[in-house]
Amino acid sequence: MAPAELPVTGVACLLVDDVEAAAGYYRSVLSFEQVALLGGAQPQFAIMRKHGAAVLLQQSPPGAGRPPAGPGGPPWDAIFLVDDVEGEHHQLKIRASTRWAKSAATASAGTASTSGTAAAT
Secondary structure (H helix, E strand, O other): OOEEEOOOOOOEEEOOOOOOHHHHEEEHHHOOOHHHHHOOOOOOOEEEEEEOOEEEEEOOOOOOOOOOOOOOOOOOOOOOOOOHHHHHHHHHHHHHHHHHHHHHHHHHHHHHHHHHHHHOO
């Protein structure tokens, strides 16, 4: 059965340490659409969507941590079915490398600016 033929009857709920940061990752790296950011100034939930699949990102309680690993490793959080896994993987690699390059450039610029200030002092 192709992913497009599967009915969506639920939403995966993932506990995250920072809802806004996780939503940003899902938007910029995984190219999900942000449907909603809920909970006020410090959001407690984000609803994300892509290819007919949805995921609820939920703020984890303080100190909750990840569930312990079972015999086969950590538990699966969610599985997303796509028509073209190689194409999705290729696009993910492009977005992830672009995001990494931007982060590295920003960090480098901050270091250069800090070094320049220290040298001038």
